[in-house]
Amino acid sequence: MTYIPKNNGDEEKDKSVYKQLFNASTVGMALVSGMLVGGAIGYFLDKWLGTSPWLLFIFLIFGIIAGIKNAIHYMKKAGIDLENIRDDKDKK
Numbered sequence: 001m002t003y004i005p006k007n008n009g010d011e012e013k014d015k016s017v018y019k020q021l022f023n024a025s026t027v028g029m030a031l032v033s034g035m036l037v038g039g040a041i042g043y044f045l046d047k048w049l050g051t052s053p054w055l056l057f058i059f060l061i062f063g064i065i066a067g068i069k070n071a072i073h074y075m076k077k078a079g080i081d082l083e084n085i086r087d088d089k090d091k092k
Helices: 010-049 054-078 081-092
Strands: none
Touching: 010 054
């Protein structure tokens, strides 16, 4: 005997929840990947040009800025309202 689930609209709700979870999880990855890429570029440029540690610091800062920018973009895409987060912190 096979199980056939009833289609009462829960599938669409489940897909929506999983999509929101995926979008929210990319926020952390955006921050980390921006720092890693910026740091790696700076490290290898420093090694190649012999300017250690200046380019590492500069590109790490660029990576952090890019990571924050991407995180904000993904937060908006995931539907996380930044104003409500600020309001909730002010209320406490």
